Amino acid sequence: MKTSFPLFSPQLQNPNFGSSVLINCKNRLLSTTLAPPQNPLGVSCITSTAEIAETASSLREICEGHVPEHILRRAEEIGFVVPTDVQRQSLPILLSGRDCILHAQTGSGKTLAYLLLIFSVIHVQKSAVQALIVVPTRELGIQVTKVARTLAANPMELESERKSYTVMALLDGGMLRRHKSWLKAEPPTIVVATMGSLCQMLEKQIFKLEAMRVLVVDEVDFMFNSSKQVYSLRKLLTSYSSINNRQTVFASASIPQHKHFLYDCIQQKWAKSDVVHVHVSPVDPMPSRLHHRFVICSKNERLQVLLSLLRTDAPKSGIIFASEQSEKSKKAGNDPSTSLLINFLTASYSDCSEILLLEEDMNFNLRAASLSELKQGGDCLLVATDIAARGVDLPETTHIYNFDLPRTAVDYLHRAGRAGRKPFSEETCTVTNMITPEERFVLQRFENELMFHCEELSL
Numbered sequence: 001m002k003t004s005f006p007l008f009s010p011q012l013q014n015p016n017f018g019s020s021v022l023i024n025c026k027n028r029l030l031s032t033t034l035a036p037p038q039n040p041l042g043v044s045c046i047t048s049t050a051e052i053a054e055t056a057s058s059l060r061e062i063c064e065g066h067v068p069e070h071i072l073r074r075a076e077e078i079g080f081v082v083p084t085d086v087q088r089q090s091l092p093i094l095l096s097g098r099d100c101i102l103h104a105q106t107g108s109g110k111t112l113a114y115l116l117l118i119f120s121v122i123h124v125q126k127s128a129v130q131a132l133i134v135v136p137t138r139e140l141g142i143q144v145t146k147v148a149r150t151l152a153a154n155p156m157e158l159e160s161e162r163k164s165y166t167v168m169a170l171l172d173g174g175m176l177r178r179h180k181s182w183l184k185a186e187p188p189t190i191v192v193a194t195m196g197s198l199c200q201m202l203e204k205q206i207f208k209l210e211a212m213r214v215l216v217v218d219e220v221d222f223m224f225n226s227s228k229q230v231y232s233l234r235k236l237l238t239s240y241s242s243i244n245n246r247q248t249v250f251a252s253a254s255i256p257q258h259k260h261f262l263y264d265c266i267q268q269k270w271a272k273s274d275v276v277h278v279h280v281s282p283v284d285p286m287p288s289r290l291h292h293r294f295v296i297c298s299k300n301e302r303l304q305v306l307l308s309l310l311r312t313d314a315p316k317s318g319i320i321f322a323s324e325q326s327e328k329s330k331k332a333g334n335d336p337s338t339s340l341l342i343n344f345l346t347a348s349y350s351d352c353s354e355i356l357l358l359e360e361d362m363n364f365n366l367r368a369a370s371l372s373e374l375k376q377g378g379d380c381l382l383v384a385t386d387i388a389a390r391g392v393d394l395p396e397t398t399h400i401y402n403f404d405l406p407r408t409a410v411d412y413l414h415r416a417g418r419a420g421r422k423p424f425s426e427e428t429c430t431v432t433n434m435i436t437p438e439e440r441f442v443l444q445r446f447e448n449e450l451m452f453h454c455e456e457l458s459l
């Protein structure tokens with residue numbers, strides 16, 4: 001169940017707080033809102049950020065002197081050489097120690113931006129948790145952990161040294177008893193956590209915040225809108241606000257009413273008063289290389305329409321999104337859309353080697369297995385609920401099908417953003433919506449809100 005964003009103070013119309021950096025997709029600085037005058041750091045930092053953003057051509061240029069050399073080299077080996085817009089704009093701010101709201105399109109590389117910050121401040125010799133990344137789902141947690149571990153992998157020349165960065169995935173569905181012993185015996189340097197598991201460790205005082213230098217809240221709008229997570233998240237942020245030497249980063253492709261969010265973060269002391277809102281492509285929230293289409297059909301025709309679309313598109317890798325089954329439908333003994341889809345496609349679509357399922361009701365091992373199979377490469381179709389819509393990075397995905405329309409424009413943005421995730425690629429990816437005539441106006445509303453155009457497709 002979702003609640004509304006609980007943070008905002010509606011009386012605030014034009015708040016003069018923090019800093020805002022707006023950048024369009026061609027990487028031009030559109031405008032800046034400078035920090036209040038009592039904070040001179042704010043002004044100078046924004047200026048230097050703009051200068052660096054204009055001139056830096058590599059991640060190395062931005063990060064050298066802050067991020068350890070072996071991490072930079074590892075990043076280059078992986079292929080992270082040229083910064084994406086959000087990295088170019090946010091890293092100088094992050095590396096200067098300021099709190100930051102990373103607000104940039106799906107697939108724009110926010111994860112690497114905050115991970116590079118983390119590697120710049122933590123000390124491998126110190127036996128304490130120094131960075132915590134909070135994520136909304138186990139799937140996203142596994143992914144972020146993997147990127148952090150890949151960057152932290154010990155280089156050959158350091159292999160003989162005993163210590164290296166350690167990254168713990170403290171995620172719902174994991175083995176908490178093992179994590180408890182690990183945290184007690186030799187705390188990892190970085191923890192990636194979901195709220196449920198983290199709270200258990202905090203309550204038992206096995207996980208302590210004292211030595212923490214960086215707290216990242218990924219998919220922050222989702223976390224604040226989740227009735228299951230918001231209470232614990234607020235508590236965590238409030239506890240962290242009393243720590244000296246802290247730095248807080250919030251990230252998402254969608255932060256509704258971001259000015260109020262910024263204001264409330266400062267009011268609650270969840271962020272320092274010179275927090276910077278890095279807003280990349282504010283007038284273009286949807287990645288431009290996504291092509292959006294819709295097909296009008298009745299509910300009964302949808303499976304056949306999907307089959308025909310798949311046969312025409314022949315996607316190398318695609319995700320079919322369906323709604324989660326309602327309680328009413330469960331009680332009536334109906335099959336969920338996801339089961340209908342899996343059964344139908346397995347029986348009638350033989351053009352791809354694997355059809356996988358990812359939904360909340362599955363057990364954690366099956367969920368992990370589905371994702372890791374998908375990560376092996378393309379030629380795969382994933383049938384999923386919105387659990388796969390946030391943060392999950394499957395770069396080979398070229399096609400998204402909304403078998404059921406999402407509930408909100410924000411959900412549409414995140415579902416669509418599972419495709420087109422290669423930052424410097426020109427490849428166009430496709431989002432196709434199967435809608436009834438009555439749903440056309442809902443889709444139109446999403447188009448207006450997110451400023452994209454959806455083309456009608458006749459079969």
Ligand SMILES: Nc1ncnc2c1ncn2[C@@H]1O[C@H](COP(=O)(O)OP(=O)(O)OP(=O)(O)O)[C@@H](O)[C@H]1O
Nearest residue numbers: 080082083084106107108109110111112253391393
């Ligand atoms: N500098 C870079 N050069 C090349 N590829 C990059 C770079 N930075 C990130 N990537 C790749 O871009 C993809 C998207 O990055 P990431 O998952 O961080 O996006 P995101 O901004 O967090 O998106 P979302 O809002 O959907 O979670 C990943 O596959 C990542 O490996």
